[in-house]
Amino acid sequence: MVVKSKSDEELIELIVQNHRPALEELYDRYVKLIYSFSLKMTKGDTEKTKEIVQLVFLRLWTTKRTYSSEKGKFVNWLLSITRNIAIDHIRKEQKHQGTVQLEINEWQQMQDQQTDDVLQQVSKNLLKQQLQEAKRHLSEPQQRLIDLLYWGGYSLSEIAELEQKPLGTIKSRLHQTLKKLRNYFNEETGGVRHGK
Amino acid sequence: MENKCENLSLYIIDELPEHEKEPFERHLKTCIHCQSEIDSLQATWQMLSYDVEETDVPESLKAEVMDFIFIENETPLQAQEVSNNKQSFLERLKLILTIQFSPLSIGVTAVLVIGLIGLLWINLHLRDTITALENKAGSPTKIVKSFNLKGQDLAGLANGNAYLLKEGSDTSLVVKLNNMPKTNADEVYQVWLLKNGNRQNAGTLKPDQNGNGLITYRLPKDHSFDEIGITLEPNPDNTQPQGQKVMGTS
Ligand SMILES: [Zn+2]
Numbered sequence A: 001m002v003v004k005s006k007s008d009e010e011l012i013e014l015i016v017q018n019h020r021p022a023l024e025e026l027y028d029r030y031v032k033l034i035y036s037f038s039l040k041m042t043k044g045d046t047e048k049t050k051e052i053v054q055l056v057f058l059r060l061w062t063t064k065r066t067y068s069s070e071k072g073k074f075v076n077w078l079l080s081i082t083r084n085i086a087i088d089h090i091r092k093e094q095k096h097q098g099t100v101q102l103e104i105n106e107w108q109q110m111q112d113q114q115t116d117d118v119l120q121q122v123s124k125n126l127l128k129q130q131l132q133e134a135k136r137h138l139s140e141p142q143q144r145l146i147d148l149l150y151w152g153g154y155s156l157s158e159i160a161e162l163e164q165k166p167l168g169t170i171k172s173r174l175h176q177t178l179k180k181l182r183n184y185f186n187e188e189t190g191g192v193r194h195g196k
Numbered sequence B: 001m002e003n004k005c006e007n008l009s010l011y012i013i014d015e016l017p018e019h020e021k022e023p024f025e026r027h028l029k030t031c032i033h034c035q036s037e038i039d040s041l042q043a044t045w046q047m048l049s050y051d052v053e054e055t056d057v058p059e060s061l062k063a064e065v066m067d068f069i070f071i072e073n074e075t076p077l078q079a080q081e082v083s084n085n086k087q088s089f090l091e092r093l094k095l096i097l098t099i100q101f102s103p104l105s106i107g108v109t110a111v112l113v114i115g116l117i118g119l120l121w122i123n124l125h126l127r128d129t130i131t132a133l134e135n136k137a138g139s140p141t142k143i144v145k146s147f148n149l150k151g152q153d154l155a156g157l158a159n160g161n162a163y164l165l166k167e168g169s170d171t172s173l174v175v176k177l178n179n180m181p182k183t184n185a186d187e188v189y190q191v192w193l194l195k196n197g198n199r200q201n202a203g204t205l206k207p208d209q210n211g212n213g214l215i216t217y218r219l220p221k222d223h224s225f226d227e228i229g230i231t232l233e234p235n236p237d238n239t240q241p242q243g244q245k246v247m248g249t250s
Helices: A008-016 A020-041 A046-061 A074-096 A104-120 A126-136 A140-151 A156-163 A167-189 B003-012 B018-030 B032-050 B061-070 B076-084 B086-100 B106-117 B124-136
Strands: B141-151 B159-167 B170-178 B188-195 B198-205 B213-218 B227-233 B245-249
Touching: A008 A020, A008 A046, A008 A074, A020 A046, A020 A074, A020 B061, A046 A074, A046 B061, A074 B032, A126 A167, A126 B032, A140 A156, A140 A167, A140 B032, A156 A167, A167 B003, A167 B032, B003 B018, B003 B032, B018 B032, B141 B170, B141 B227, B170 B188, B170 B198, B170 B227, B188 B213, B198 B213, B198 B227
Parallel strands: none
Antiparallel strands: B141 B159, B141 B245, B159 B170, B170 B213, B188 B198, B188 B227, B227 B245
């Protein structure tokens, strides 16, 4: 069976039937993305990243439901699995350390890095570039929220504690932040207003 | 905007507590406001993943990942069997481990379940149970080694797995057997640990009516072994095997 020519969905169907080459093909297609993504979530810890990648593919292998494209793009599905596993990993660590600690400089460093990234990758990844742009339209607390929530794996109540704000404030901040990003994307990518 | 609409973002990022999910999904079916928002906000949330720097993957990783899946975990067939009665299996396991073989801690139970099932990530309920168990456990438990067991002769259809678990300075062996032929009256299956021709008794078991059996054995300090053998003994508590060998590490 030639797996190279199969779609992602067909590969998942084969995996459900315990077809190992299909899993290997998915690995070849997506490992770079999953690895890079996990590496960011673990703040560059290659050991932890390796464990996460192993668990992601184990999860794929033990999938007993066929994936249907109605659930959205395959890659998003894959990344949400990756993110969940990574968060489990990160949270477990935090529990072992007792309390959750915030290093206020950490997010700042992350931001600095990201600004550099934009310069390096200008032509490489349009979407990423747009995302960075969009993030720049966010207020500082909104940016911090996204970094802690999406990449840091913190829960909203943990963030409320870190920010010393009521949970309700953080919840509505999240809503405002998502809306702001969305509106920016819509404007930038909608129709003729492509490019600047 | 209704009160419930505030939960939309939490629903999208999967931070809504379990008991609020279902009520929100009901709300979603009737709320035009949320319906018009959900897709674009979800896409926005997913878009955040693009904020990643592409990194080169170590060459050796593929082999490690595949070994992790195909050597350290059960064959898919067995995994599937387990998935059919995950709940009862977990309950049974907990019962056996906590009542009958009390030396094993809750942490061991959790790791054992993870090792045996591997389907952990699919079943949320099971995952929560295990997380709850793990949080109760003090020191982390690790599977340090796993073995495949193959049946022979009268137990030719049987198979099994054994896991060597380490928790702090304690080492335990857990043996799980499937498809074992029934035993008569006094007959038992006995587990032996072999090292340089010496045999150490690691306990006996009788399979249930489905031919499944599970045994846990706490290893004496610094005790090591190379292989596992299982014999069918005419009566329990023999110090040396009298019956024939029916299973072993392959
Ligand atoms: Zn609503």
